[in-house]
Amino acid sequence: MKKVAVFGSTGSIGQSTLEVIRNNPNQYQVYALAAFKSVALMAQQCIEFNPQYALLVDAQAAAELKQSLQNIPSCTTQVLVGVRELNGLAKADYDILVAAIVGAAGLQSTLAAAQASKTILLANKESLVMSGQIFIDEVKKHGAKLLPVDSEHNAIFQSLPSEYQKDYLNQDICDFGVKSIILTGSGGPFLNEPLASLSSKTPAQAVAHPNWSMGQKISVDSATMMNKGLELIEACWLFGVQPDFIEVLIHPQSVIHSMVRYLDGSVLAQLGAPDMKTPIANCLAFPQRIVSGSEHYDFITGSSFDFKAPDFERFPNLYLAKQAFKLGQESTTVLSAANEVHVEAFLKEQISFTDIAKFNQIILESYQPAAVDDIDSILAIDQQARRLAEQKLQEA
Ligand code: NAD
Ligand code: MG
Numbered sequence: 001m002k003k004v005a006v007f008g009s010t011g012s013i014g015q016s017t018l019e020v021i022r023n024n025p026n027q028y029q030v031y032a033l034a035a036f037k038s039v040a041l042m043a044q045q046c047i048e049f050n051p052q053y054a055l056l057v058d059a060q061a062a063a064e065l066k067q068s069l070q071n072i073p074s075c076t077t078q079v080l081v082g083v084r085e086l087n088g089l090a091k092a093d094y095d096i097l098v099a100a101i102v103g104a105a106g107l108q109s110t111l112a113a114a115q116a117s118k119t120i121l122l123a124n125k126e127s128l129v130m131s132g133q134i135f136i137d138e139v140k141k142h143g144a145k146l147l148p149v150d151s152e153h154n155a156i157f158q159s160l161p162s163e164y165q166k167d168y169l170n171q172d173i174c175d176f177g178v179k180s181i182i183l184t185g186s187g188g189p190f191l192n193e194p195l196a197s198l199s200s201k202t203p204a205q206a207v208a209h210p211n212w213s214m215g216q217k218i219s220v221d222s223a224t225m226m227n228k229g230l231e232l233i234e235a236c237w238l239f240g241v242q243p244d245f246i247e248v249l250i251h252p253q254s255v256i257h258s259m260v261r262y263l264d265g266s267v268l269a270q271l272g273a274p275d276m277k278t279p280i281a282n283c284l285a286f287p288q289r290i291v292s293g294s295e296h297y298d299f300i301t302g303s304s305f306d307f308k309a310p311d312f313e314r315f316p317n318l319y320l321a322k323q324a325f326k327l328g329q330e331s332t333t334v335l336s337a338a339n340e341v342h343v344e345a346f347l348k349e350q351i352s353f354t355d356i357a358k359f360n361q362i363i364l365e366s367y368q369p370a371a372v373d374d375i376d377s378i379l380a381i382d383q384q385a386r387r388l389a390e391q392k393l394q395e396a
Contacts, residue, residue: 003031007109008100010035010042012215013123016276017098018045020284023293028284031094034086037061043068046077055080055089091116099124102217103340104382107131111375114138119145121283125234130333131378132237140169147283152183152231153238154279155257155270173239182259183235184251186211188223191252195314201353203346211254211274220343224356225310229321233332236325243322250308255297273297316357320364330369330381337385338363345393363389
């Protein structure tokens with residue numbers, strides 16, 4: 001029986017994780033749940049899974065959760081609160097962390113789990129984007145295990161040889177005959193819309209992803225393809241390669257989740273219905289296989305597959321991500337932080353859809369911090385980039 005901590009349990013990935021655990025009750029036990037402030041959903045999850053700990057970062061929400069669980073005698077969950085206790089909980093007595101908090105807020109607890117030598121199932125791509133080198137170094141130093149939940153990275157991982165998978169952070173992918181990585185992306189809801197219409201797209205249109213059901217932030221990132229940019233950076237750190245080693249390919253049906261091209265001309269891919277329960281189950285059971293609860297893909301009734309090259313005019317964020325990676329982890333932190341501020345402003349209808357990339361570029365070009373090698377400095381850069389982004393928004 002493996003003890004699992006789910007950080008970000010009330011979100012899209014968190015709920016999918018609990019669904020996989022629900023389908024495998026004899027193998028996994030929920031040890032801890034953590035989220036920001038969704039009291040009702042967290043209470044429901046506590047009543048169902050009776051974890052040892054449940055944490056809400058928001059103090060008011062944590063107090064309400066405690067109150068509502070008091071009347072449930074079968075639920076013995078202890079309620080924790082705040083960021084400090086979250087980072088402490090990351091080091092507690094469990095086996096597997098599902099790191100599914102969204103954005104920079106997920107960085108410190110994921111890093112704490114690495115320092116406690118845990119097995120980390122990484123959904124929170126922002127932590128690798130912000131602190132790639134530091135994060136990978138900590139994972140290696142403490143003998144933690146890192147498995148990619150992000151569907152593309154999970155697909156790439158599955159398409160690589162088992163000899164490589166066993167110790168992939170310490171291996172050179174080129175020693176295994178790999179020529180390149182093909183990172184696929186759907187192109188989001190506006191792939192075929194006239195360019196001139198993009199500036200008037202609403203938040204509701206942007207979050208309506210054609211294939212995947214996801215949280216709001218990542219859905220907007222999919223529409224701007226910033227998500228693919230963040231994933232390109234994530235793939236560079238995970239697989240120890242440069243951006244030029246990665247071919248980004250638009251595949252609107254989201255059935256091929258990514259591929260690996262080998263020297264001999266072979267291309268290996270991982271396919272399946274677009275459902276995050278599959279990569280989550282793959283990571284939970286690795287190297288075994290378990291039932292995930294996701295639909296099995298039907299090739300006869302499914303649509304045919306299309307492919308297209310990405311276009312930087314439509315998706316300038318993809319270009320910015322490549323530029324930022326070349327500048328270093330400080331600049332990818334700046335871009336990621338600025339993007340969080342601008343996505344939030346777009347969701348609040350303060351800026352237009354095309355303004356997201358426009359303002360991201362302004363911040364990336366106007367703030368190029370010096371190289372740093374510790375997490376506090378990264379977090380300071382993150383804060384400074386946010387302040388600058390907010391200031392520029394006010395001036396605009
Ligand atoms: P979501 O918005 O649905 O859920 C986010 C979760 O994080 C919630 O539980 C929320 O309570 C928690 N949270 C938010 N702010 C927090 C804070 N300050 N402190 C603690 N907890 C906080 O997001 P999601 O779509 O589930 O995505 C989660 C992460 O997984 C993101 O990094 C995303 O990029 C990544 N990811 C998601 C998908 C997907 O299909 N949804 C796929 C690949 C990767
Ligand atoms: Mg993805």
